[in-house]
Amino acid sequence: MATQGPPPSARIRLYKPAEEKPVRFMIGLAHMEYLAHANNRAYFHPVTLFVWIAVSCGFAHYLNAWPDPSHGFWGYLQILPAFFAPAVPIMFFIDWKNRPAIEALAESTLRRIDLLDIVPYYARSPASGLWIFEYSGKPIGLLALDASTDALNDTPYTTKLSPAQQKQVLHGTGSSAVATIRHIFGEEAYRGAAIEDDMVQFAVRSAFEAAREVQTIRVLASPLRPWVLEALKKNGFVEGEIVQKIGVYRQPLSWWTLGRSKYEETKVVAESS
Structure with a gap:
């Protein structure tokens, strides 16, 4: 009689340096979703x-x-x-x-400071991290949360910085009052299981519970990635400043934010129910 193997397992783990190429591919693919949805x-x-x-x-x-x-x-x-x-x-x-416009957005994202040297960049704050979502050993998504003192730095860099330049540009260790979810991506096949919702919840807990300095979380989102936008709304994020409008029919790309006070109120209600 055939024996069944262990059930599929899901886990969230930290990024490994050898995964730089697939991580960059997933980040680029996330931005190409803007194009597919804008066209449709x-x-x-x-x-x-x-x-x-x-x-x-x-x-x-x-x-x-x-x-x-x-x-x-x-x-x-x-x-x-x-x-x-x-x-x-x-x-x-x-x-x-x-x-x-969408390809320019993808290119500027891939050239931002957090991707120049991923491991040391995301090690500068206890709340920061770039995590891989695995299911049965297969990567199915990623999440990057930047709570460092450079969390508000969205400047693209055209070349890899030397150690001296990195020291000049970066602002050392510590946590910022505003954390940024820089990247979020889940494979389409797993969206029925609300993988984006799990990632947003993980990011919120990581930001607010790992560093008391963090008071606000922000993330760029658009109706052109409705599954991400729905997860943000479900977790209490509200729309703020519009950064740009994308596509023929000018869909907004906006900063969505969640404050610590709202998170803690929601957490108290959930624990008491």
């Missing part, structure tokens, strides 16, 4: 559908490709090429307009 939203936006139908009708009229019942069933199909052909340039135009 734009394709089915009422304005886009109106333009598509209007152009298709004009194209069908120009080609005299309206349905012709005299040809039976096939006569009704002759409009299809005229109707669907305009969709191709419209979709191309939307992707062409959406892509540059």
Whole structure:
């Protein structure tokens, strides 16, 4: 009789230096999700559908490709090429307009100071860390929480800094009053299990319970990554400053924040219930 193996296990562990390439890949993939969602939203936006139908009708009229019942069933199909052909340039135009801003955002993120030398950077505050989420030994997501004294530094660097330059740019050890969730990503296959919600909860606990200096957590979020936005709302984050607007239909990319007082109130209520 065959014996069953151990059940699949999930865990959160610290990043290892050998994982730099897959970590950078996941961070880039997280930003490309903005592009996929921006395109999909734009394709089915009422304005886009109106333009598509209007152009298709004009194209069908120009080609005299309206349905012709005299040809039976096939006569009704002759409009299809005229109707669907305009969709191709419209979709191309939307992707062409959406892509540059999102690729620039991804590039600037990958060039920020926290990714120049990951291990020592995230070791400077007890609340900081870059964690890998594993399921049965397979990485399925990552979370990076920066509570260091450089948590508000979002400057991209074009080259790797020398030790002397790092010493000049970085502000030593310690914790900031404002912590930043710099990166969050979960594989699509596991979103049904609310993996982003687990990651946000882990980040909040790590920030507020590991360093009393941390009073606020901030994270950049957008409706273009709705699964992350939903997890933030569920955990009490509120929208603040809009940093930029992305895509053809100008979706906001905003700072979402959670204060210590709100976290502790929620924690007391949860423990008493």
